[in-house]
Amino acid sequence: MKFFKILLIPIVALIVGWISRHWFRSEEPVDFNTDIRPILNTKCISCHGGVKESAGFSLFSREDALRKTKSGKPAIIPGNAADSELIRRLLSEDEDERMPYHAAPLSNPEIAKMKQWINQGAPWADHWAYVKPEKKALPPATNWSDHPVDRFIQARWQADTLQPSSPADKATLLRRLSLDLIGLPPTSAEMQAFLADKSPKTYEKQVDRLLASPHFGERWASMWLDLARYSDTKGYEKDDYRNIWGFRDYVIRSFNQDKPFDQFTLEQLAGDLLPEPTEEQIIATAYHRNTANNDEGGTDDEEFRTTAVLDRVSNTWEVWQGTTMACVQCHSHPYDPIRHQEFYESMAFFNNTRDEDVPGEYPNLNKYQPEAELKIKQVKAWLHQQLPAPEAAAGSKTIEHLLQFTEPKIHPHAFDQLTNAALSDGKYLGGGHAGYARLKNVNLTGKANLLLSIRSNQKEGTLEIRQDKLDGEVIGVYQNKKTIGRGNQRVLVKLKPGTGIHDLYFVFKNAAQPNPQDYVCQLEYVLFLEDLPGSSKPGYLENEQTLLALLNAEMEQIPVMRENPSELSRKNWVFVRGNWLTKGPEVQPNTPRFLPDFKNFKKNRLGLAQWLVSPENPLTARVTVNRFWEQLFGTGLVESLEDFGSQGSKPSHPELLDWLAIHFQREQNWQIKKLLRLLVLSKTYQQSSRVNARLLAKDPANRLLARGPRVRLSAEQIRDQALATGSLLSSKMYGASVMPPQPPGVWQVVYSGMQWETSEGEDAYRRALYTFWRRSSPYPSLLTFDAAGREVCVSRRIRTNTPLQALVTLNDTVYLTAARGLAQQMQNMSATPQNQIKAGYYRALFKQPNFATLHVLTRLYQQSEQHFTQKTQELQKFLPAIDHQLKNAPQLAALTVVANAIMNLDEFITKE
Known part of the structure; x- marks a missing residue:
């Protein structure tokens, strides 16, 4: 018996071990991202995450989750769910103990998953988007297609036993392609040429033609300007004019040149920091000067400068990383x-730029008139005559910098100890007789000149610059002059040689001024300068005056980015709870730790831009290809374009997304035209958009793409298509924004004298991209069709369907004018009303109307003709003076009504 017991023990142990091994092998491992993260994010994170750490317990990271809580014990014990406080709290029947606190308890399956996860060691995992993509092997080719995109799409169909739809008919396909690539419908001639071309590569030839079109850049710039929050005005209360259309033109040219996206990124975020930047690369930095600027008197310039910088942070992370960074301004990210x-x-990357919240929107790139450019060349030629080549070259750069940027300016808000002096309208430093203001910590080493931007209504008086104290040594004096009528004048004051850092007192004097309350003069800014090049050479004084005259000449000014010199560099702190007045620990430029290391990059905007487009960054290429996919197919592979984080949408085709991202980065070298060409040549893109009951039941939102895209056109495309169909659209490109017709009384903004002055001639019919955009009052018809207001970055426009949209296309001046243009074409196309209607319908939609549609439109024509024939007063109101005097005016008016109805059809405003 004893022998039997001894023999039984190892046998039982063996059986138990076998059962245990078998049991744990059969148990599927829990996937943290799929099974656990959704529970934590929806049920736990609001109290135990980045915002709050109730009871000292945080699920922000695994390290946080496993640390001791306020009780002195960890809430999670890896491998031991039974003894983990988290599980006990989830199962508690006491409502004050059970988690989630005073909310619905977790379901039994959710609790089972949590137990299983802890028993398996509570493993953590990075969210899929934060893991560097790997290029997977292509799925097998099929009889349908061997195109890479199609192979991924068809592989996904297998689980749902879906089949591809038939190809779209040629006319539909060309209209779709043209609207997608250049934002305009094909012309009749282009359509006829395509239909007549029976060659094997006829469609491919159309793709290449459209990619080469100058209108390509206009179409895609429209998308990018939403991201850049582009506007022709500054925002806030006055919402005054901003001269920044040069940036819009830069974007158009970049798309037309097929500028690689990595270069496009570097130029916009840090073009000024590139070696020997071109004028175009400097203009590109206006991307981050699209932030709002508050000109209201009495506002704190530093507050609104800081607001602009905060916006630049959030914008950069959303546009290039698909990351919702804005909430981290106040607390750690909740998810x-x-x-x-x-x-x-x-x-900290963005907080060392020169820009200030001031009316002049400095720094600006100054662009001079041709006669001024000639004078600049003459000054440079004088330098080369007087100085050795290296000194002359350096001197030329100094002069270029002075004339191009006139930086680093110091603005009135930098002065303190104002006595009998004030910031006039919160912007300009003015001082009465014996008034003064102090400017602290000025480095005078090598500074020989002081450039003042100044104005005055007094003929006499002085502005003294005193060193270190109010009665200190006078190091410079400005003799006051009356400037009323000429605005701010740039003047040069000679300074006594000095070294070191000093406080300077600006003392205003004019005992003779009639009203002691008046300002002697007012300062817009001051700029300390070294001796200009060639100061000891013959002819210097004449050239110095030439430079001063150039600084006072008329010029075009574009807001751009410029980095602070070292003596003006800013420190950076955490803002406690997001409050810019409450400074926490000092910080240095860096990127979040969960992303690839930043240590190999320079700690400035250029380093950040290079890091964003580096091969190690897991997000930029994914976010970018997803954005262009959404423009073509209506929905991104990740639907939430703005959020690739754990609360964003899961990718519908993760392997395809990663393959496209790597292919775009490595093989296509970030070239957008190559990416778009690849996508539109896929058979997935070329499918018919017709839907049937089975497809609608299996895939109502068309996420699996077993049919072609069918979505409403963008606001700009709807307007441009109407003008093009009416043969009114101007082909003019670039230049200042225009003001097409809009309803009267829309612009009623307080404290602003800006007026909507309707453009004349072809400027009234330019593409919507060129429409003057005012943040406080965007162009109404575009806004009705969900165009972005441009106050902030918009990654994804919503698509609404409201009666207001039909009212716009039926009543807005632009659409009625376009309809009249189409009606005039219809009259020229045929002699009979019915054939005219057919011709107009085909011109708009590139297909013939069916019998029922033709019947309705013909009846509409007959009723309208009768109405206008009988009521000549209505005819005169409906048609312009020239047209209503024509012999066939009632017929033209009736055709205009029909054309307007055609342009209001869903088929017209939809990409079929």
């Missing part, structure tokens, strides 16, 4: 591993 401090480390 993604971004700590509060890391927002301000990102902000």
Whole structure:
């Protein structure tokens, strides 16, 4: 018996071990991202995450989750769910103990998953978007297609036993392609040529033609300007004019040149920091000067400068990383591993620029008139005559910088100890007789000149610059002059040689001025300068005066980015709870720790831009290809374009997304035209958009793409298509924004004298892209069709369907004018009303109307003709003076009504 017991023990142990091994092998491992993260994000994170850490317990990261809580014990014990406080709280029947606190309890399956996860060691995993993509092997080719996109799409169909739809008919396909690639419908001639071309590569030839079109850049710039929050005005209360259309033209040219997206990124975020930047690369930096600027008197310039910088941080992370960084301004991210401090480390990249919240929107790129450019060349030629080549070259760069940027300016808000002096309208430093203001910590080493931007209504008086104290040594004096009628004048004051850092007192004097309350003069800015090149050479004084005259000449000014010199560099702190007045720890430029290391990059905007487009960054290429996919197919592979984080949408085709991202980055070298060509040549894109009951039941939103895209056109495309169909659309490109017709009384903004002055001639019919955009009052018809207001970055426009949209296309001046243009074409196309209607319908939609449609339109024509024939007063109101005097005016008016109805059809405003 004893022998039997001894023999039984190892046998039982063996059986138990076998059962245990078998049991744990059969148990599927829990996937953190699929099974656990959704539970934590929806049920736990609001109290135990980046915003709050109730009871000292945080699920922000695994390290946080496993640390001791306020009780002195960890809430999670890896491998031991039974003894983990988290599980006990989830199962508790006491409502004050059970988690989630005073909310619905977790379901039994959810609790089972949590137990299983802890028993398996509570493994953590990075969200899929934060893991560097790997290029997977292409799925097998099929009889349908061997195109890479199609192979991924068809592989996904297998689970749902879907089949591809038939190809779209040629006319539909060309209209779709043309609207997608250049934002305009094909012309009749282009359509006829395509239909007549029976060669094997006829469609491919159309793709290449459209990619080469100058209108390509206009179409895609429209998308990018939403991201750049582009506007022709500054925003806030006055919402005054901003001269920044040069940036819009830069974007158009970049798309037309097929500028690689990595270069496009570097130029916009840090073009000024590139070696020997071109004028175009400097203009590109206006991307981040599209932030709002508050001109209201009495506002704190530093507050609104800071607001602009905060916006630049959030914008950059949303556009290039698909990351919702804005909430991290106040606390750590609720759902993604971004700590509060890391927002301000990102902000440090952008917080060392010269720009201030001032009316002049400095720094600007100054662009001179041709006669001024000639004078600049003459000054440079004088330098080369007087100085050795290296000194002359350096001197030319100094002069270029002075004339191009006139930086680093110091603005009135930098002065303190104002006595009998004030910031006039919160912007200009004015001082009465014996008034003064102090400017602290000025480095005078090598500074020989002081450039003042100044104005005055007094003929006499002085402005003294005194060193270190109010009665200190006078190091410079400006003799006051009356400038009323000429605005701010740039003047040069000679300074006594000095070294070191000093406080300077600006003392205003004019004992003779009639009203002691008047300002002696007012300063817009001051700029300390070294001796200009060639100061000891013959002819210097004449050239100095020439330079001063150039600084006072008329010029075009474009807001751009410029980095602070070292003596003016800013420090960076965490803002406690996002309050810019409450400074926390000091920080240095850096990127969030959950993303690839930043240590190999320079800690400035250029380094950040290079990091964003580096091969190691897991997000930029994914986010970018997803954005262009959405423009073609209506929905992104990741639907939430703005959020690739754990609360964003899951990718419908993750392997395809990663393959496209790597292919775009490596093989296509970031070239957007190559990416778009690849996508539109796929058979997936070329499918018919017709839907049937089975497709609608299996895939109502068309996420699996077993049919072609069918979505409403963008606001700009709807307007441009109407004008093109009416043969009114201007082909004029570039230049200042225009003001097409809009309803009267729309612009009623307080404290602003800006007026909507309707453009004349072809400028009234330019593409919507060129329409003057005012943030406080955007162009109404575009806004009705969901165009972005441009106050902030918009990654994804919503698509609404409201009665207001039909009212716009039926009543807006632009659409009625376009309809009249189509009606005039219809009259020229045929002699009979019915054939005219057929011709107009085909011109708009590139297909013939069916019998029922033709019947309705013909009846509409007959009723309208009768109405206008009988009521000549209505005819005169409906048609312009010239047209209503024509012999066939009632017929033209009736055809205009029909054309207007055609342009109001869903088929016309939809990409079929």
